[in-house]
Amino acid sequence: xxxxxxxxxxxxxxxxxxxxxxxxxxxxxxxCRARLPNGAEGWLVTGSAEVRAVLADPAVRNDPxxxxxxxxxxxxxxxxxxxxxxxxxxxxxxSLLSLDGAEHTRxxxxxSHAFGASRVAxxxxxxxxxxxxxxxGLGEEADLLAEYAYPLAMAVVCEMVGVxxxxxxxxxxxxxxxxxxxxxRITPTLGEMFAxxxxxxxxxxxxxxxxxxxxxxxxxxxxxxxAVALVVFLVLAGHETMAHMLANAALALMxxxxxxxxxxxxxxxxxxxxxxxxxxxxPVQLARLRYAAxxxxxxxxxxxxxxxxxxxxxxxNRDPAQFxxxxxxxxxxxxxxxxxEGSVGFGWGPxxxxxxxxxxxxxxxxxxxxxxxxxxxEPVGDPAWVPLxxxxxxxxxxxxxx
Numbered sequence: 001x002x003x004x005x006x007x008x009x010x011x012x013x014x015x016x017x018x019x020x021x022x023x024x025x026x027x028x029x030x031x032c033r034a035r036l037p038n039g040a041e042g043w044l045v046t047g048s049a050e051v052r053a054v055l056a057d058p059a060v061r062n063d064p065x066x067x068x069x070x071x072x073x074x075x076x077x078x079x080x081x082x083x084x085x086x087x088x089x090x091x092x093x094x095s096l097l098s099l100d101g102a103e104h105t106r107x108x109x110x111x112s113h114a115f116g117a118s119r120v121a122x123x124x125x126x127x128x129x130x131x132x133x134x135x136x137g138l139g140e141e142a143d144l145l146a147e148y149a150y151p152l153a154m155a156v157v158c159e160m161v162g163v164x165x166x167x168x169x170x171x172x173x174x175x176x177x178x179x180x181x182x183x184x185r186i187t188p189t190l191g192e193m194f195a196x197x198x199x200x201x202x203x204x205x206x207x208x209x210x211x212x213x214x215x216x217x218x219x220x221x222x223x224x225x226x227a228v229a230l231v232v233f234l235v236l237a238g239h240e241t242m243a244h245m246l247a248n249a250a251l252a253l254m255x256x257x258x259x260x261x262x263x264x265x266x267x268x269x270x271x272x273x274x275x276x277x278x279x280x281x282x283p284v285q286l287a288r289l290r291y292a293a294x295x296x297x298x299x300x301x302x303x304x305x306x307x308x309x310x311x312x313x314x315x316x317n318r319d320p321a322q323f324x325x326x327x328x329x330x331x332x333x334x335x336x337x338x339x340x341e342g343s344v345g346f347g348w349g350p351x352x353x354x355x356x357x358x359x360x361x362x363x364x365x366x367x368x369x370x371x372x373x374x375x376x377x378e379p380v381g382d383p384a385w386v387p388l389x390x391x392x393x394x395x396x397x398x399x400x401x402x
Contacts, residue, residue, distance in 0.1 A: 007044060008035035009286075009310070015387045018285055019327070022046055022315035030319075031299040034310065036289065037389045038078075042308025043301070046315035048322035048342055050299040054311050055287060056349035057296070061100045064291040067306040082183045088190050094229035096354070097288055108354060110222055111230060114160070114212045120357040123160070127362055130155050131369045138401060141380065145397040148370070149246040150239065156362055157238030161231060162204060162211030170196065175240045179386075179393070197228040234355075242359060244283035246366055247397045249274070252281050252329055253371060254378050254399070259329060260371060267368065272334035274363045278345035279317045280329045286390045287311040287347065313344050314392065374401040 007014075007025055014021035025032065030047025045054050054060050061067075065074040079092055092098060096107055113119070134148050142148065154168050163171065170192075177189040201217055201224055208214040212234070216227050253260050253273075263269055289310055296303045303309060318326040322342050323333075334343075346353035353359065371377070380398040 005033040005035045005041050007032060009037055009044065009389050010035065010039075012387075015389060016385075018314060018389075018392065019281075019318065022285075022312055023318065025312075026315045026319060029299075029301075030321075031301040031303075036308060036310050037286070038289065040308055042289075042310055043298075043303055044310050044312060045298060046312045046319070047299055048316040048319035048344070051287075051311045051313065051316035051344055052342065052348050053298055054290070054309055055344065055347065055351065058101065058350070059293045059296060060290045060309055061293050062098055062288060062290055063100065064306060064308075067291055067293060068304075083187050084190070085187065088187075088194060090225045091190075091194050091229050091232065094225050096230070096233050097351075104350060106221075107226060107230065110219055110226070111212065111216065111234070112354065114215070115355050115357055117357055120361055123156070123358070124361060124365065126159070127152075127156055127365045128369070131366050135369060135373055140402070141398065141400050143396045144250055144399045145243060145247045145394060148366075149243040149250075149397075152362070152366055153239040153242035153246065156358070157235055157242070160212055160238075160358075161234050162209060162213040163200070163231075163235060167196070171235050171239065175236055178236065179240060179388075179391070193232055194228055197231045198224065200231065201227045238355060238358075241283050242362060244391070244393045245278060245359065246363055247394055248281045248283060248392060249277040249363060249367055250370060250377075250399075251379055251383060251394070251397060252277055253367065256329060259331060260375065262331060263368075263371070264375065269331045269335055270364045270368050271360060273331040274360050274367070275334040275343065275345070276329050276331050277363075279323075279334075279343040280327065281392060282313065282317065282345040283392050284345075284390070285312065285314040285388075285392050287313055288351070311344075313347070316344050376402045378402075 025044065026046040030050045031043060031045050034042060034044035036042045045051050063075045075093065075098055076089055079089060084092070094107070096104060099107060130152055134151055138147060150172065154172060158168055158171065174189050174193050177185045200213065204214045205217045208218065213227070213231060216222060216230055259273070263273055289308060292303050292305050292307050292309055294305050320326050346356045378400050380400055383397050384395045386393040386395055
């Protein structure tokens with residue numbers, strides 16, 4: 001690449017207001033040159049059709065190892081540059097987020113049965129029980145993120161995986177360190193996590209229980225490294241992203257009395273509401289950075305083999321070429337299209353969110369129960385954002401429940 005990138009996604013103007021920032025970029029071009037979150041130069045893909053094309057293309061990979069082009073660091077080199085000990089690399093390489101092709105399919109299939117529709121539906125009574133207990137414990141004013149969204153998300157995924165309740169606080173702490181992104185803290189935190197997961201794998205192998213980890217360790221084709229990587233992926237993704245999905249959606253509904261009224265009158269619209277709220281204000285802004293394994297054409301733009309490609313989910317979900325009145329949350333939109341309107345709120349292609357059925361059920365039970373009990377709840381002040389280019393997270397969500 002020879003000319004300067006046209007946008008820097010680390011620009012405070014984008015970080016402070018990512019939705020409008022990406023709107024401006026999308027209006028200029030659905031595929032453009034950019035300075036990416038890691039500081040490298042690459043392609044920013046913001047159009048809905050273009051993002052879906054990139055995420056579905058097997059020639060767009062997670063790891064640039066062996067690819068020509070700009071000398072991008074491989075995943076292993078990136079981890080080592082951050083001070084990651086070599087003994088941690090096998091677990092990071094084995095993550096579902098890092099794998100491509102057959103290896104990704106193999107590991108994903110090993111746990112996909114646990115996220116099927118019927119098995120997830122059977123969890124509804126337990127999710128409702130957790131939700132009711134948390135709502136019972138809230139005061140007239142509460143931090144809905146810390147006191148409701150995080151505890152719910154943590155309880156659901158940890159019970160499913162098989163993490164004892166006594167250890168949930170450790171996972172909360174580890175998740176916060178990883179999101180904050182300080183390399184000096186990430187390395188020891190990863191060491192703690194991997195050691196903990198190895199011990200838990202050993203315990204479940206010796207004393208199986210009715211949980212997902214016990215099923216995982218019983219599979220002959222999975223190694224201990226595979227099992228540890230799966231636990232880390234499931235618990236971190238299942239509580240950190242889920243908590244912010246709930247907080248974002250709750251705030252959006254508090255600010256939209258018309259949609260709340262509609263949901264009270266037609267509660268069968270709740271599943272559609274969840275899909276629409278994730279579209280308009282989902283917790284993940286950017287997909288994982290990927291690399292072109294071959295020369296590609298996306299949106300009329302030529303992308304060379306080895307080039308970095310950054311898909312922007314938040315922009316694609318508000319693309320006026322795909323969605324009429326894209327900034328407005330309208331639950332009837334999703335109900336009319338059955339959720340098949342091209343939203344990438346849960347990803348797209350081979351890396352489409354594995355736990356989407358569980359996330360939708362959890363959000364439906366949590367939000368419906370919250371607003372049935374406290375229909376006129378409102379935020380206290382203007383909740384602050386965490387300035388992250390990849391995520392749409394709030395620092396806290398202070399609310400008045402009524």
